[in-house]
Amino acid sequence: MLLTFSMVNSLGSGTWIAPLSPFEARRFGQNPLVKGGRSIIAVSSPEYDVETRTLTVNYDGVLTLNIGEIEEAVLVDLNPQDVLKAQRQDTDVLHPSAADIDFIAACKSHLDEGMTRIIQQVLSGVRKHHDDTLIEGEGRKWIASPHNFMAITIQNRNKQFLVSVKARPEQKSFRHIHLKQSRPPYWEFHLNSPSQIEETIQAILDSANY
Known part of the structure; x- marks a missing residue:
């Protein structure tokens, strides 16, 4: 049928x-x-x-x-x-959860397949520990709800993501991501490369435990 x-x-x-x-x-x-x-x-x-x-x-x-x-x-x-x-099951297959599909659809409409896959891999790692829903705000900014431990902005002009997390100064030492102070206690960094996936997941999980 x-x-x-x-x-x-x-x-x-x-x-x-x-x-x-x-x-x-x-x-x-x-x-x-x-x-x-x-x-x-x-x-x-x-x-x-x-x-x-x-x-x-x-x-x-x-x-x-x-x-x-x-x-x-x-x-x-x-x-x-x-x-x-x-x-x-606990799986690494990139089927987005119900909490992320709306966000992934927005990524596909603004960015290429490579960037969408990067953020799917990040979310796949985060979802093993946290299931907050990404809620769309202003300016293509999506915020984790209800705990507000991450925000992801789709930067369609620069073809990348701006990720916002909570962090203490002693936590901001990474090799592939470069945190810049935003409104305390938040820090921001750009995500645009597969080499940043592991550290991005860690930064988000650290933020959830802030």
């Missing part, structure tokens, strides 16, 4: 945005998260028609990961069974 979404806009790399109410999103859920922003739905075998702006998917392969508050949903080409398996 097929299901067709209408008035769909592509964000590239298997991600789309479509009008969909929170009520409609509940039809496809199996204990989904209920957090703000857009609903997030995993779909399988998607076929997108650019001319008609329709996305046709396998009905049995639709799974709601998050029920939002607005009349819009992010549709992501992820096998729902793989998502459920990843939720049950």
Whole structure:
């Protein structure tokens, strides 16, 4: 059985945005998260028609990961069974969690695949310890909620991320990331290279334990 979404806009790399109410999103859920922003739905075998702006998917392969508050949903080409398996296991597979899919969709719309993969690897490391949701603020700045231990700004002009973390002066010695003082107790650094992934994860985890 097929299901067709209408008035769909592509964000590239298997991600789309479509009008969909929170009520409609509940039809496809199996204990989904209920957090703000857009609903997030995993779909399988998607076929997108650019001319008609329709996305046709396998009905049995639709799974709601998050029920939002607005009349819009992010549709992501992820096998729902793989998502459920990843939720049950500790895995390094880069299937973004429901807490991150809205953010990853924004990354794909502003940055290239390489930069998006870098931030996915960072979040994959962070999510092994913390599951705060990234909430969109102003100027493409996404803030960890409810504990506010990190903020990530998508800098589309410079094709990089600006990461903000809590840190003490004695904690700011890293080889690949260069922290600069922001509003105390926050420090900021740019993330634009795979060589920075490990230290970025550590800086964020240190911030969570500040």
